[in-house]
Amino acid sequence: MAIEITPADWAGFETVMGPKGGCGGCWCRLWRVARKEFEADKGDGNRDAMRALFDSGTVPGLLALDGTDPVGWISVAPRAEFPRLKASRILQPVDDLPVWSVSCFLVKPPYRRQGLSVHLLQAACTFAAERGAPAIEGYPIDGKEKYPPVYGWTGFAGAYRSAGFAEVARRSPTRPIMRKSLG
Incomplete structure (x- = not known):
């Protein structure tokens, strides 16, 4: 399989998200706004807000392409763009x-x-490093239970380990904070 990974564009992102907008209308905005705003915007509101982010010239993530077909998405940005992470007792800085x-x-x-x-x-590591990031973090699922892929929207710890990330904190049995230095 020859997959190319590129900065996301709206059309490709929308294709990967599908007609329901990813997981139940999230449109990948869960961590970008307060819970109340996220819930109020679920569906069309989240889609429109994410579209506005793309239209502003911001590249909020990367797409995986099989030929010209978008087949995968990863959201990557400075942690400050995800205020809900800071509000989480488990995922605090x-x-x-x-x-x-x-x-x-x-x-x-x-x-x-x-x-x-x-x-x-x-690819996210390269993308962030090219933009001056000193390190990159993720918040995957890690546990003995077998999770269906649909619940792996934050990723699985094994993939992070394979990509060179190391655990730097764990405030929950199933949710490590994993980091890779880019310096």
Whole structure:
């Protein structure tokens, strides 16, 4: 499988999100706004807000392409762009380093369990490093339970380990904070 990973564009992002906008109308805005705003905007409001972000010239993530077909997405941006992370007692900042964060993945079903998440993480590291990030973090699922892929929207710890991330904190049995230095 020859997959190319590129900065996301709206059309490709919309294709990966599908008609329901990812997981139940989230449109990858869960960590970008307060819970009340997220819930109020679920569906069309989140789509429109994310579209406005793209229209502003911001690249909020990367797309995986199989030829010209968008098949995967990873959200990556400075951690400061995800205020809800700071509000989480489990995902609070580990230190004052201005890290970038990976907050979300979405991989189309036929492309799951083929290592695409690792390639997306590696591309996110390059993308963040090129923009001056000293390190990049993620907040994957890690536990003994077997989670269906749909619940892996923050990624799985094994993919992070394969991409060179190391655990730097764990405030929950199933949710480590994993980081990779880019310096």
